[in-house]
Amino acid sequence: MRRTGTLFELIQDLDGLRGSDRSDPPMLYALGGADGGRSSRALVCPRSEGGSLTCAIDPSLSEVLSVEQAHEAIEVWSAWRGGVTPTPAERFSIVMFFAKYAAFLPLETDREGM
Numbered sequence: 001m002r003r004t005g006t007l008f009e010l011i012q013d014l015d016g017l018r019g020s021d022r023s024d025p026p027m028l029y030a031l032g033g034a035d036g037g038r039s040s041r042a043l044v045c046p047r048s049e050g051g052s053l054t055c056a057i058d059p060s061l062s063e064v065l066s067v068e069q070a071h072e073a074i075e076v077w078s079a080w081r082g083g084v085t086p087t088p089a090e091r092f093s094i095v096m097f098f099a100k101y102a103a104f105l106p107l108e109t110d111r112e113g114m
Contacts, residue, residue, distance in 0.1 A: 002045045002057065007064070008038040011095050012088055014074070017044050017067045026067045029055040033062030034099040038092060065099045073098035077105055 003010065003017060007030045010017065017026055027047045030036035044067060045057055055061040077094045078084055086094060097105045 002043070004041075004043050006038065007036045007040040007042040008088075008092055010042045010044055011070065011092050014067060014070050014091075014095075018071070027055075028064040028067060028070060029058070029061035030064050031061055034064055034096065036064065036096075065095070069098060070095045073104060080104070080107055 003013075005013075007028075010028060017028075024046055026044050028042065028044055030042040031040045036042065041061070042064075043055055043058055043061055045055065047063075047066075055063070073094050074086060074091060077086060077090075094105050097103070097109075
């Protein structure tokens with residue numbers, strides 16, 4: 001599986017990016033990695049061999065997180081909020097928070113306007 005777009009676009013299309021091989025899940029790579037912005041060039045492809053954080057297809061891109069981790073972050077966010085479906089902007093914030101801090105976006109951020 002290989003898919004390109006902006007980081008924002010690929011995060012919106014996570015449902016279509018799940019791989020069938022759980023032992024080699026697709027990874028999200030972007031210009032700037034976990035510090036990438038909405039319009040950062042991005043790519044979904046298998047993890048680089050040897051555990052490198054750089055994309056083997058495009059070395060200018062760095063690992064953000066796996067597609068499965070992104071799904072999990074969104075599922076937990078929704079469950080913590082009674083099943084609410086996140087907006088596109090919230091999806092982006094949820095995934096990037098998890099990518100940066102390896103933690104789920106806490107409820108307090110709702111009140112802080114994150």
